[in-house]
Amino acid sequence: MKREPNQDHVFYRNLNRFYPSIQRGAGVYLYDTEGKAYLDGSGGAVVAALGHGLRDLEEAMLVQLGKVAFSHGSQFTSPAAVELAERLVNMAPTGMNRVYFLSGGSEAVETAVKMARQYQVDRGKHMKFKVISRWTSYHGNTLGALALSGHTGRRRYYQPLIQHTPHIVPAYCYRCPFGRKQESCDLECAGDLEKTILYEGPDSVSAFMAEPVVGATAGALVPKDGYFQKIREICDRYDVLLIVDEVMTGIGRTGRNFAIEHWGVAPDMIVCAKGLGAGYYPVFGVITTEVVHAAIKKGNGNFVHGHTYSQNPLACATGIAVLDYIDRHDLVARSAKMGAYLLEKLKTLYRHTIVGDVRGLGLFAGVEFVRSRETKETFDPTLKINALVSNLAFDKGLIVYPGGGGADGMRGDHVLIAPPFIITEAQLDQLVAILDEAIAEISKELDLT
Numbered sequence: 339m340k341r342e343p344n345q346d347h348v349f350y351r352n353l354n355r356f357y358p359s360i361q362r363g364a365g366v367y368l369y370d371t372e373g374k375a376y377l378d379g380s381g382g383a384v385v386a387a388l389g390h391g392l393r394d395l396e397e398a399m400l401v402q403l404g405k406v407a408f409s410h411g412s413q414f415t416s417p418a419a420v421e422l423a424e425r426l427v428n429m430a431p432t433g434m435n436r437v438y439f440l441s442g443g444s445e446a447v448e449t450a451v452k453m454a455r456q457y458q459v460d461r462g463k464h465m466k467f468k469v470i471s472r473w474t475s476y477h478g479n480t481l482g483a484l485a486l487s488g489h490t491g492r493r494r495y496y497q498p499l500i501q502h503t504p505h506i507v508p509a510y511c512y513r514c515p516f517g518r519k520q521e522s523c524d525l526e527c528a529g530d531l532e533k534t535i536l537y538e539g540p541d542s543v544s545a546f547m548a549e550p551v552v553g554a555t556a557g558a559l560v561p562k563d564g565y566f567q568k569i570r571e572i573c574d575r576y577d578v579l580l581i582v583d584e585v586m587t588g589i590g591r592t593g594r595n596f597a598i599e600h601w602g603v604a605p606d607m608i609v610c611a612k613g614l615g616a617g618y619y620p621v622f623g624v625i626t627t628e629v630v631h632a633a634i635k636k637g638n639g640n641f642v643h644g645h646t647y648s649q650n651p652l653a654c655a656t657g658i659a660v661l662d663y664i665d666r667h668d669l670v671a672r673s674a675k676m677g678a679y680l681l682e683k684l685k686t687l688y689r690h691t692i693v694g695d696v697r698g699l700g701l702f703a704g705v706e707f708v709r710s711r712e713t714k715e716t717f718d719p720t721l722k723i724n725a726l727v728s729n730l731a732f733d734k735g736l737i738v739y740p741g742g743g744g745a746d747g748m749r750g751d752h753v754l755i756a757p758p759f760i761i762t763e764a765q766l767d768q769l770v771a772i773l774d775e776a777i778a779e780i781s782k783e784l785d786l787t
C-alpha cells in the first residue's frame with residue numbers, strides 16, 4: 339500500500355517517501371508505532387551488530403551516565419577511553435598500538451587521511467599528500483571522504499566541490515576490470531595500484547585506502563586471496579601507508595575481528611567501526627601503529643586535528659560494553675558460522691534469473707541483480723531494481739540495505755544483508771524466504787521469470 343510522504347518538520351532523506359515511525363526494538367526485530375514487526379536483516383546500514391533493546395548495553399551506558407557523560411578530549415582522558423583503546427589494540431593485528439576515537443565513519447576516514455599526511459610531514463616527507471583509493475568504494479559523505487569514495491551517483495551533485503584524488507580499479511571478480519576468469523587472474527587489479535603510484539609519482543603519495551570487503555557500493559565484494567598481500571607489498575615498496583576502511587567490516591562482521599585478518603595483512607591504519615557502538619551510541623576509531631604515533635609525537639607533538647566528541651566517555655563506555663557482550667557470547671565466531679549458513683541459503687536465490695551473483699564473508703553478504711545472467715547486463719538504473727526489491731521486502735517485514743552503481747558508478751543493483759550476530763538459523767530462513775518472495779514478485783512484474 340503506497341502512503342503519503344510524512345508531513346512534519348523533519349528534513350528526511352527521501353522527501354517523497356513515507357517513513358513508518360519506530361517505536362522499539364527487541365533482538366533482531368524492530369517494531370513501528372502501528373505494531374508492525376520488521377526483521378532487521380541489515381542492522382540498519384550494517385550498524386546493529388548485537389540486535390536491539392539489549393539490557394546489558396542500557397545498564398553499562400547508565401553506569402557511565404551516572405559518572406560523567408561528557409568531557410572534552412583537549413582536557414581529559416577517561417578510564418573508558420583508556421580501556422577501550424587497550425581492548426581494540428589487543429584485537430587488532432600485531433604492531434597496531436594507538437587509537438584515536440571519533441563519532442562517525444566519515445569523520446574517522448578523514449582523520450586517517452590527515453593523520454597519514456601529518457605523519458609524512460613530521461618525518462620530513464613534505465611532498466607526500468595524495469591518497470589513492472578505488473572506484474566502486476564508499477568512504478563517507480563528507481566532502482573529503484566523498485573525494486575518496488568511488489561512486490559516481492553519490493559524487494555527481496557535489497563534483498565541483500570535491501577535490502580530485504586518484505582512484506584505481508576495484509577487486510571485482512564478478513565483473514573483472516581485466517576480463518579475467520579465476521584461473522587466469524594475475525591480480526592485475528592490485529597491480530593497478532603500482533601503476534598509479536608510478537604515474538602520480540611515489541614521492542607525492544601518502545596513503546592507499548580500501549575497504550577489505552566492499553560494502554555499500556557493491557554488496558560485499560570479497561577480493562581474491564592474495565590481493566591484499568600484493569597491495570601491502572606495493573605500499574611497502576613505495577613507502578605508502580595502507581589504510582583499511584573497516585567502518586562496515588570491523589568488529590566481527592566478517593567472522594574475524596577485522597576483515598583484513600582474513601589475508602594475514604597488517605595495515606598501517608584501521609578505520610572502524612559501525613559495529614563498535616552497534617547502534618547504541620556512535621563510537622569510531624582510527625587504530626594505528628607506534629611508528630605513526632611516534633613520528634607525530636617527535637615531530638609537531640600535537641596531532642593538528644580534533645572533534646568535539648573525540649574520546650567521549652559515554653561513547654567509549656558503550657564500545658567496551660559492546661566488546662564485553664561480543665566476548666561473553668562468542669559472537670565473532672558466531673558471525674563466521676551463521677554467515678556460512680546465510681550464504682548457502684542465499685544461493686537458493688539463483689533460482690531467479692535476475693540474481694547474477696551471491697557473495698559474502700561472515701554475516702556480510704550481497705546479492706547482485708542482472709538483466710541477463712549470461713551477459714551480466716545491468717538493469718537500466720532508472721528502474722531502481724535494488725530499491726524495488728528492498729521496498730517490497732520492507733513492506734513484507736524485512737529490512738535489507740539496497741545499493742546501485744557497483745558496475746560502473748551508475749549502473750548495477752544489489753542488496754546488502756548484514757543481520758545482527760545473534761540471529762538464529764530459523765530467523766535466517768525467514769530472512770531468505772521473504773527476500774525470495776520479493777525477488778519473485780519483482781521478476782514477475784518485469785516479466786523476467
Ligand SMILES: Cc1ncc(COP(=O)(O)O)c(C=O)c1O
Pocket residue numbers: 383442443444445447476477478479549553554583584585586
Ligand atoms: C566503508 C565505509 N566508510 C565510511 C562510511 C561513512 O560512515 P558515516 O556514515 O558514519 O559517516 C561508511 C558508511 O556507510 C562506510 O560503509
